[in-house]
Amino acid sequence: DTGVSQNPxxxxxxxxxxxxxxxxxxxxxxxxxxxxxTLGQGPEFLTYFQNEAQLEKSRLLSDRFSAERPKGSFSTxxxxxxxxxxxxMYLCASSLTGGANEQFFGPGTRLTVL
Amino acid sequence: xQEVTQIPxxxxxxxxxxxxxxCSFTDSAIYNLQWFRQDPGKGLTSxxxxxxxxxxxxxxxxxxxxxxSSGRSTLYIAASQPGDSATYLCAVCSNTGKLIFGxxxxxxxxx
Numbered sequence: 578d579t580g581v582s583q584n585p586x587x588x589x590x591x592x593x594x595x596x597x598x599x600x601x602x603x604x605x606x607x608x609x610x611x612x613x614x615t616l617g618q619g620p621e622f623l624t625y626f627q628n629e630a631q632l633e634k635s636r637l638l639s640d641r642f643s644a645e646r647p648k649g650s651f652s653t654x655x656x657x658x659x660x661x662x663x664x665x666m667y668l669c670a671s672s673l674t675g676g677a678n679e680q681f682f683g684p685g686t687r688l689t690v691l
Numbered sequence: 692x693q694e695v696t697q698i699p700x701x702x703x704x705x706x707x708x709x710x711x712x713x714c715s716f717t718d719s720a721i722y723n724l725q726w727f728r729q730d731p732g733k734g735l736t737s738x739x740x741x742x743x744x745x746x747x748x749x750x751x752x753x754x755x756x757x758x759x760s761s762g763r764s765t766l767y768i769a770a771s772q773p774g775d776s777a778t779y780l781c782a783v784c785s786n787t788g789k790l791i792f793g794x795x796x797x798x799x800x801x802x
Contacts, residue, residue, distance in 0.1 A: 619780055619792030633787055678788060682735040
């Protein structure tokens with residue numbers, strides 16, 4: 578399958594622990610996006626990369642959140658000192674630059690902070 | 692600040708009905724608009740993308756229209772089926788590429 582993949586699919590953690598999620602985009606896509614979705618809401622933009630450069634970060638992305646895309650391929654999103662309010666679905670999407678710019682989404686990582 | 696609103700929040704129809712989902716946005720300076728489908732607990736599936744210069748796009752039983760000047764888009768579903776039951780999300784794309792989503796319309800098609 579050549580779609581966007583995310584791991585793990587589910588993560589349950591205790592408050593105060595650190596968690597890391599991984600996203601593997603479609604191979605030829607140079608843009609990669611992270612979104613967060615809480616129950617009953619539409620996804621909200623967190624950050625995006627063009628190749629390895631992080632070009633924009635939402636103010637939702639507090640200093641406990643960090644995202645990387647070291648070689649312009651896969652990306653990781655780390656949350657330090659998790660809080661119950663971090664419980665959400667974390668979605669990754671990828672696209673080509675310019676043109677139709679259609680974004681293709683992965684299945685998401687469901688985070689539950691106890 | 693761009694805001695996207697979807698009406699109605701929920702919709703229940705009998706199988707076979709044609710239906711329209713509405714999306715409105717406050718800033719007409721968009722790059723494109725995408726409609727997505729989301730099944731419970733799953734990721735998003737792209738249905739249709741309309742470029743800012745286009746008026747509509749069609750795929751099978753789905754037709755999406757875009758009126759940038761009035762800040763509106765509609766998703767028309769013909770001959771609805773129980774398998775169409777899902778949440779439908781509208782998202783506008785800024786020139787930086789990020790998507791701004793509405794809250795979605797949850798559709799239930801009853802057999």
